[in-house]
Structures are given as C-alpha cells and as structure tokens.
Amino acid sequence: MEVFLQQLINGITLGSIYGLIAIGYTMVFGIIGMVNFAHGDVFMLSAFVALITFLIITSALAALGIVASSVWIIIALLLCLVAAMVITSLWNWAIERIAYRPLRGSFRLAPLISAIGMSIFLSNFVQVTQGPRNKATPPMLTENITLINSPVYNVNLSYKQIAIVLVTVVLLAAFWYLVQKTPLGRAQRACEQDRKMAALLGVDVDRTISLTFVMGAALAAVAGTMYLLYYGVVSFSDGFTPGVKAFTAAVLGGIGSLPGAVLGGLLIGLIETFWSAYFTIDYKDVAAFSILVVVLIFMPQGILGKPEVEKV
Amino acid sequence: MSESMTPRWESDPILKVEHLTMRFGGLVAVNDLSFSAGRGDITALIGPNGAGKTTVFNCITGFYKPTEGRMALIHPRLDIDAEIEAATESGAPYIERPSVFLLERLPDFRVSAEAKVARTFQNIRLFQGMTVLENLLVAQHNALMKASGYSVRGILGFKSYGRAEVGAMEQAKYWLDKTGLTDRADDPAGDLPYGAQRRLEIARAMCTKPVLLCLDEPAAGLNPRESLELNTLLNGIREVEKTSILLIEHDMSVVMEISDHVVVLDYGTKISDGAPSFVKNDPHVIAAYLGVEDEEVDSAEAEVGL
Secondary structure, eight states, rough: OHHHHHHHHHHHHHHHHHHHHHHHHHHHHHOOOOOOOHHHHHHHHHHHHHHHHHHHHHHHHHHOOOOOOOOHHHHHHHHHHHHHHHHHHHHHHHHHHIIOOOOOOTTHHHHHHHHHHHHHHHHHHHHHHSSSSOOOOOOOOOOOOEOOOOOOEEEEEHHHHHHHHHHHHHHHHHHHHHHHHHHHHHHHHHHOOHHHHHHHTOOOHHHHHHHHHHHHHHHHHHHHHHHHHHSSSOOOOGGGGHHHHHHHHHHOOOOOOOHHHHHHHHHHHHHHHHHHHHHGGGGHHHHHHHHHHHHHOTTTTTSSSOOOOOOO | OTSSOOHHHHHHHEEEEEEEEEEEETEEEEEEEEEETTTTTTTEEEEESSSSSHHHHHHHSSOOOSSEEEEEEOOOOOOOOOOOHHHHHHHOOOOOOEEEEEGSOOOOOOHTTTSEEEEEOOOOOOOSSBBBHHHHHTTTTTHHHTTTTTTTTHHHHHHHHHHHHHHHHHHHHHHHHHHOGGGGTTTTTGOHHHHHHHHHHHHHHHHTTEEEEEETTTTTTTHHHHHHHHHHHHHHHHIIIIOOOEEOOOOHHHHHOOSEEEEEEEEEEEEEEOOOHHHHHHHHHHHHHHHHOOHHHHHHHHHOOO
C-alpha cells in the first residue's frame, strides 16, 4: 500500500511532465498534420535555458552577498520558468519559420525530414556550446512532507513534486482557457478542421500556425524547467527519450486531442513508475511502449481520439 | 432597368474581371473571361457542368492564382458620417482606406480580411466540430484578434476586448436570428440538417461583413420550401445589408427570379452576358444548354417552343 501510494505520487509527477510535452506534439499534428520530431529537443533546450538562467541568478545573488533562502530559490525558479518559456518560444518560432514553413505545400514527408534534421541540429548545437557532459543544478527544494510514517516504507511528498503538479495544473487551466475561449484558440481549432476555409474567413493561417508552435514551445519549456527541478541534471541527449515518450503519450491519448495528450502523459508516467517499482526498472520503457501497442491494436485512434473522417 | 440605360454593372461595378485565364497543365478551365458585377446587384454565373464557374470563384477568392488576368474589386462609396467619426476617433487628420483591390495579388486570407470578399461552397465546408455560434465567431476573427491584442488583452480581461466580444456576439445573434438557427446555437455545426447547414454557411460568410458575397450553388439539394426561404434570405441580404452577390446556380427558377444580371459560361468561355430576359432568349445559351451546334439552334428552338 505504501509503495503503491509513493509510486502513484511519482507517476503523476512524471506524467505531468510528459503531458506538457505531449501537448506540443498533439497541437502541431492537429493543425498541420506533421509530427514535429524536433519537439523533444526543444524541450531539452528549454531545460538548458532554465539551467543557465538559474546559474546566472544564483551567482548574481552570491555576488550581492544574499544568502539563497528558499524564498529566493522560488523566485529564481519562477524567473527561470519565464526565461525558458520566452526564449524557447522564440526558438521554436524561428524553427517553424526556417525549417517548416518553406516546405508547407511540398510533399508530406519533406517537413518530417526537416524536423528530424532540426532535432539533430538542436542536440548537436547544445552539445557543442554546452559540452557533452551532464550539467547539474545545486540541490534545491529538498524538503519533504512525510505522508505516511511507517517502519517499512515512508511515503514522501516532496516540495518539488507539489511544485511540478501545481505549475502543470495552473498552466493547463490557462492553456485550456486560451484554446476554448479566446479568438486565437477558436482560430486554431478552425485551422485544425479546415485550414483553407479558415483562410477564406480572414484567418491568417500562417500566423496561427506560428503561434501554435510558440504555445507548444512554452509548454515544453515548462516541462523542461520542471524536469530540471525534478532530476537536477540535464544533458544534450535528454531530448530524445522524454520526447519519444511524450509522442507516445500523444498517440496513446489520441493524437490531435488536447485532453488526450494530458491523459496519455499521465498514463505513460504511471505505467513507467509502477513497472519500475513492481517489476524491473530495466524494462520500464518496454512496458510503456507495449501498452501503446496493445491500446493501438484495439483503439487505433487512441483513447480520446476522434475516428478518422474522410474529407470530401 | 430599361434597356436604353447603361446597365449598373458597367456604370457602377463592384467587381471587374478582365481577361481571366486559368490553366491546369494543358487544360484551359477559364479562357479569357471578362465580366463585371454591379454594385448592389445579384449577378448569376451559369453554365453547364464543367464550364469553369467554380474555377472563376476560386480565382476571385484567392483559392487559385490565375494564370493571367486582372480582377479588381472596387469598394463602395463610404458612409460619410461613419467615416468622419472614424477619422475623429483615430486622432489623425485623415484616414487612408484603399478603394481598389487587385484580388489576384492578395494572399487568400487577405481577400476576406481586407478586400471583404466572402464565399460559400458547393459541398458545404463548415467547421463541423465547432458549435454553430463558434462558426460565426471564427468569421469575426480579425476584429476580435485586433481588439484582444492577439489574445493577451483578452486573457487579462481588458474592457476594449470585452466590448468587441459583445459586438461579435450581437452580430452572430443577428445572423442566427435571420437564418432561424437561434435554437441550435450551441449544437455542433455538423449535427444540423442539410438545409440549415447551407443557411449557416451563408450566415458565417455574412459575419465577415463582406462587400461581395460569392455563393456556389446555394440552392443545391434544397427542397422547394427551403429554396424559397433562400430567395428571401438573399433578397434580404441585398436590400438590408447592401451586399452585392455573385452566384453560381443551376436552378433556373432561382436564377431568373432573383438575379439582375446573368453571365453564361461554356467550356471556360463567356457565351452570353446581360439581363435575365436577354440571356434566356440568347440562342448561344440555348445551344449550350441543349447541346446542339450553332447552326441547329433554330430547329432546336422550334422544338422547345421558343
């Protein structure tokens, strides 16, 4: 029971991060029908931006002779979050502008290949500029709340986990509002259904697509910052595995569906942590992907996906 | 309109199409087509299947870039009082507003956003998954986006955005009411019956506040009662909104009843152009519709009793 509860907490935390990344995949797929393979690397990039911002802030504090108390750490983290969101959004905007938009209207595989190229470029760029080794943050927010104090197994809820889930929930709510209630979100949903028709009603489709990339990147940056906070290390190759997992989450939840992406993320996170806890940690990725295979056999459109409708 | 006067499509056109040619590879879909549509008129574009009518529409609305030709949209003379008001509000000594748009040079979204041309499709293209109301709000996207500061002010709940949103809702409600769809406002557009979807598509096009509304076979698949309602709706649009209408239609009762001006296409070429009464009796038109050679027109006419 204690183990179960602890893994549930861990799984939800991990799943939140996957869900945030998965939204970027699912939105881009929904609107232009392309799998943005560079999205995982955009996530990795954002973790680096957050790390650099954090180190700048802490050294600035040290230079000013301020002792970094936990209040300062929280302020620093919020600043990291904002910096990561802004800079990563600009990156992703530029990527779309340079690597995808000129290929729109070309054959279907062209932007896909371009995305793979971008993914390789980004991870190599970070490797060259930041070095190939793991980069670590000083430990922060290390306090725990002990939920169950048992002689066998303590169930802990760390401040980090609370922060991660809290930030995720708040941003998802804001994001949901943006998509459902604002003109921009309406335009995005319209472009998703019929891009040409949206253009004929005066919607600037190119700009809407750009903004979709910006939004996806902002959420990936939240995930990147949370990832850095959770694990404390990041390396240039860290975009790949979480990226593939998040893509899996998007497919599992039904690609194109926003609630599906979050649900898929949570499921993948939970499957992974429970498998590691009860079976073997070596095969956790195999478990996550096997579930994907099984779900797709019985529900080819994913859990919340809409069945494919033939367009006339 | 008496025959001796210059017809409105020549004296006061809203759309002037000149030498429009559209080729797809070796196929010439539209061949050197020139015509004008009068301001405030209902202009019908008719012709047998495959005559190139929809291609003309696709060129006008920015769907295709024409191979050759010029399509000029001339905006109406302005509402003077509203203009004075707008200039005063702007703070500048005058406001600049383009009056002529060369449609072949505008990217598709600007044809709607700036030149104010709206269209509907032969096979209905609604946003099926969105509600009826949302369909009408998407059509007002530009005004709302501007007011919402690209969603930033909207999220922060600024007053100016609130006002714009109320305006957009009112516009949407007005058209829901006109098309009798008020009860279904919150249903997904895809759930509406066919006739209602047609009306919604027209309402959505009207929500972009067009000066020229292009309707591609609006009466297709409608029963006689719905067809009659459509005529009323279109006449209302012409009388009340003062929107000029360009119409593709196969249903001759609709064409002859509501249009002021008919342009007939066959194999991408214009074969007749004029008032409905003139076109109806033009031997070329009869030949094209009955499928006979020009020399045999007389005998064909005799057969159908003309």
